[in-house]
Structures are given as structure tokens and as C-alpha cells.
Amino acid sequence: MNTCILVTYFDLDSLSEAKGLCDSAQYKIVHVINQKYLQHAKFGLSEGVISEIKEIIQKAKPSVVVFDEILKPSQNYNLASELKIEILDRESLILEIFESRARSTESQMQVKLAQLRYEMSRAKEKVRLTRMGEQPGFMGIGKFEVDVYYNDIKNRMSSVKSKLQKAGKQRELHRQSRKRIGFNTVSIAGYTSAGKTTLFNSLTGERKEKSAKLFTTLTTTTRKFKLEKEWVLVSDTVGFISKLPAYLIEAFRSTLEELTFTDVVLVIIDATDTSSKLKSKFSNCMKTLIELGVQRDKIIFVFNKTEKMNEGEIIHKMEELELDNNKKCVAISAVTKKNFDTLKEIIRENIGEHKRIINKNSGME
Numbered sequence: 001m002n003t004c005i006l007v008t009y010f011d012l013d014s015l016s017e018a019k020g021l022c023d024s025a026q027y028k029i030v031h032v033i034n035q036k037y038l039q040h041a042k043f044g045l046s047e048g049v050i051s052e053i054k055e056i057i058q059k060a061k062p063s064v065v066v067f068d069e070i071l072k073p074s075q076n077y078n079l080a081s082e083l084k085i086e087i088l089d090r091e092s093l094i095l096e097i098f099e100s101r102a103r104s105t106e107s108q109m110q111v112k113l114a115q116l117r118y119e120m121s122r123a124k125e126k127v128r129l130t131r132m133g134e135q136p137g138f139m140g141i142g143k144f145e146v147d148v149y150y151n152d153i154k155n156r157m158s159s160v161k162s163k164l165q166k167a168g169k170q171r172e173l174h175r176q177s178r179k180r181i182g183f184n185t186v187s188i189a190g191y192t193s194a195g196k197t198t199l200f201n202s203l204t205g206e207r208k209e210k211s212a213k214l215f216t217t218l219t220t221t222t223r224k225f226k227l228e229k230e231w232v233l234v235s236d237t238v239g240f241i242s243k244l245p246a247y248l249i250e251a252f253r254s255t256l257e258e259l260t261f262t263d264v265v266l267v268i269i270d271a272t273d274t275s276s277k278l279k280s281k282f283s284n285c286m287k288t289l290i291e292l293g294v295q296r297d298k299i300i301f302v303f304n305k306t307e308k309m310n311e312g313e314i315i316h317k318m319e320e321l322e323l324d325n326n327k328k329c330v331a332i333s334a335v336t337k338k339n340f341d342t343l344k345e346i347i348r349e350n351i352g353e354h355k356r357i358i359n360k361n362s363g364m365e
């Protein structure tokens with residue numbers, strides 16, 4: 001197994017999430033370095049810490065150093081040259097996880113596009129440095145080859161993009177045919193590991209992979225389930241995370257766009273999180289949903305994993321997110337199916353409400 005030294009923040013929430021990311025990427029952590037600040041100009045770290053890490057590298061001989069922040073290409077370059085080891089910043093770590101987990105052709109292409117964008121941002125910096133004469137060519141190649149390299153990435157990107165566009169069109173056709181048949185649709189969204197797939201499986205009787213590891217699901221799956229007398233289509237989607245690189249959202253946009261077309265979006269919240277984690281994950285989810293263009297009135301807030309919590313604790317968690325008086329909020333357990341009747345009732349009411357708004361806007365009511 002690959003090993004790493006993890007450089008992260010002091011607070012327990014950041015630490016546990018960073019550990020989760022290392023675990024999902026299959027790196028065994030041999031040493032943790034906690035810092036208050038990871039945005040120093042040259043290395044991301046202060047120079048004092050650099051010599052500390054050098055000593056640890058000598059002793060522990062890790063495969064990589066995981067840096068739990070987004071590093072600029074120049075910082076990554078400086079740090080790698082100074083420590084003489086590969087540096088994985090938060091973006092590339094998440095990319096590695098996505099790469100190892102992508103199963104469907106579409107998600108593999110999406111990951112490919114994200115990797116190319118990542119490479120492109122690095123290439124731009126390298127081209128800039130080479131042009132300024134600060135870096136005498138890179139990877140042993142000169143100015144002319146740098147342009148060739150840069151153009152090659154551009155070409156590969158446009159080829160992946162056009163394949164993804166085709167897949168997107170296919171998705172659009174599916175969506176239209178579902179609409180013609182008259183199916184109502186529900187999407188499940190939320191932070192990674194909130195329990196989206198567990199809920200999806202419980203509603204549909206599916207057996208999609210669920211796990212405590214982060215980013216278990218990368219492919220949107222749609223199945224039907226019975227809502228009293230009518231069949232409804234429900235989709236499970238890729239989870240969010242804080243500081244998710246913009247180009248990953250961009251690459252997954254075509255699948256995440258499903259969220260803007262469905263009648264109802266269930267936002268799954270892990271109610272067992274500490275207050276600080278609960279709030280930061282929630283604001284991150286809402287920010288991402290708004291960026292994607294999801295209308296807030298379509299959202300139902302689902303507090304999950306509440307089977308072992310008492311009423312007081314649940315209400316307290318709802319209050320923390322100012323959702324305690326919200327009619328579109330329900331506490332469930334995806335494992336024990338606690339409050340599934342209430343959840344279905346709220347979904348039904350919201351589908352009805354959404355349909356009324358659409359009809360009104362199109363002059364049918």
C-alpha cells in the first residue's frame with residue numbers, strides 16, 4: 001500500500017475529512033502535520049516546517065506528501081523540488097479518488113476532462129515560466145516543444161468534450177422520453193457519505209455500492225419507486241465536498257444538471273455530524289446547488305442517520321441550519337426506514353406543488 005505524510009489543519013473536522021480522503025485514495029498515513037495556516041506564498045508552508053518534514057521523510061520514507069489545500073502550480077513545484085518527493089494537493093488527491101472509482105464510460109470521460117483541465121492549468125504556468133526564462137524548458141524540453149505540449153492538451157480536451165457532449169445529448173433524449181411518458185422525477189443530492197445511495201437502495205430495492213469511503217458513487221443511476229399508487233423516477237448522484245475543484249464540477253456538469261430538471265431534489269444531511277461540520281457541509285452543498293442552478297423551492301431537506309438520536313438532538317441540529325420550522329424538512333434513517341412515510345408524503349406534496357407552478361407559468365391553470 002502507498003504511504004503518505006498528511007499536512008492538514010488543526011481542527012478535528014478538517015483532520016477527519018483529510019484522513020477520509022487519504023483512506024479513499026488508499027494511502028496509509030504514516031505521519032500527520034497540523035498547521036493553522038497552509039497558504040504561505042512560496043511553499044504553502046512556513047520554511048521552519050519544511051525542515052521538520054524533511055526529517056520525517058528521511059525516517060518514514062512515504063510515497064507522497066498529501067497537502068490538504070489547493071496549491072498553485074508554482075507552490076507545488078517549489079515544494080516538490082525542496083522536499084524531493086511527489087506532492088498531492090487536495091485537488092489532485094480528489095482527482096486520484098475519482099479516477100480510481102470511475103466505472104461508467106461517461107464518468108471516466110468526465111474524470112479525464114478534469115485531469116486535462118488540471119494539467120492545462122499547470123501547463124499554463126510552466127509555459128509562462130519558460131517564456132520568462134525562469135525555467136529553462138521543462139521535462140527536458142524547450143520553448144517550441146512547450147507549445148506543442150500545450151496544444152496537445154488542448155486537442156485532447158476538445159476530443160473528450162465532444163464525446164461528453166454526445167453523451168449529454170443521449171441523456172437529454174432519455175429525459176424527454178421520460179417526460180413524454182409522464183414520470184415524475186426525484187434526485188438525491190448532498191455531501192459525500194451523507195447516505196444518498198443507502199436511501200436510494202432503500203427506496204428502490206437496488207443494491208448499489210455504499211460505503212463509509214468518500215466518493216463511492218460517481219455515476220448517476222436512475223430507478224423507479226412507488227409513491228403510493230404512482231411510479232416515480234429517483235436518481236442517485238455524485239456527492240459534494242468542500243473545495244471541490246471547479247473543473248470537477250464543470251466536468252460532471254452534464255450529470256449534475258439532472259438536478260435542475262427534476263421535480264424534487266432531496267438534499268441529504270448527515271445529522272450525526274458535529275455542529276461545525278454540519279454547518280460547513282450544508283453551506284457547501286447549498287452553494288454548489290445554487291451554482292448549478294437548482295431552484296431552492298424544489299429542495300426537501302432530509303436529515304439522515306437519525307435512528308439513534310432523540311427528538312431533542314434532532315431539533316437542535318435542525319435549528320443549527322435554521323430548518324426547524326421548515327415544512328420541507330424531515331428526519332429519517334435510510335437504514336431502518338424511519339419516517340419513510342413522512343418523507344414520501346412530503347415528496348408527493350412537493351411534486352404536486354411543482355407541477356402546479358409549471359402549469360401556472362405555462363398558462364395551463
Ligand SMILES: Nc1nc2c(ncn2[C@@H]2O[C@H](COP(=O)(O)OP(=O)(O)OP(=O)(O)O)[C@@H](O)[C@H]2O)c(=O)[nH]1
Binds near residue numbers: 193211218
Ligand atoms: N447509522 C446510519 N448509517 C447510515 C445511514 N445511511 C447511510 N449510512 C452509512 O453512511 C455511509 C455512507 O453511505 P452511502 O450511502 O455510501 O453515502 P453516499 O452519500 O452515497 O456517499 P458517496 O456516494 O460517497 O457520495 C455508509 O457507511 C452507510 O452505511 C443511516 O440512516 N444510519
Ligand SMILES: [Mg+2]
Binds near residue numbers: 196197198209210216
Ligand atoms: Mg453514493
